Amino acid sequence: MANGERVAGGKGKKQLEAIAKIGKSYFEEGINKSYLSVAYWHAMLRTKKAHLHAIAPGMYCTNSECSMRINIDLTECVDCDYDYIENVVFAESTRMEAMRHLSMLIEYNDVSPPTAARLFTQIKSSEKIMDDLDFSYEPYKFSKEILDMVIITRSAD
Known part of the structure; x- marks a missing residue:
């Protein structure tokens, strides 16, 4: 998203909408620049302030209650409020x-x-x-x- 690439999934779409509402690059001016830092995400995941698991290549879920890690049903992932889908x-x-x-x-x-x-x-x-x-x-x-x-x-x- 920081590079202007398209992202699908419900969470990805909401993030892109939020970025579009700002009207400028979400990251260029330093706004939420910490989101680009690997150290930031390591800390967020270790302290359980954020959750992320891969559900398929290029598909990630942020719902800690999600059990979909094997036998993925794409019908549940298309517009899921927790999913980021970065490739097809x-x-x-x-x-x-x-x-x-x-x-x-x-x-x-x-x-x-x-x-x-x-x-x-x-x-x-x-x-x-x-x-x-x-x-x-x-x-x-x-x-x-x-x-x-x-x-x-x-x-x-």
């Missing part, structure tokens, strides 16, 4: 895996509504993260068969 590596690999799995299940005529819903949400969540980080990709086109199996509660576009 994990989202893109999750999306590719879900698309491959869905294609294989369609080919073998073995798609069930719960599986279709799970893979649909993985793909759409990954695409949301990629959108937030302004990453260029070709959106996945779901077949009518899959769309008929899922219940879309808000815009999936």
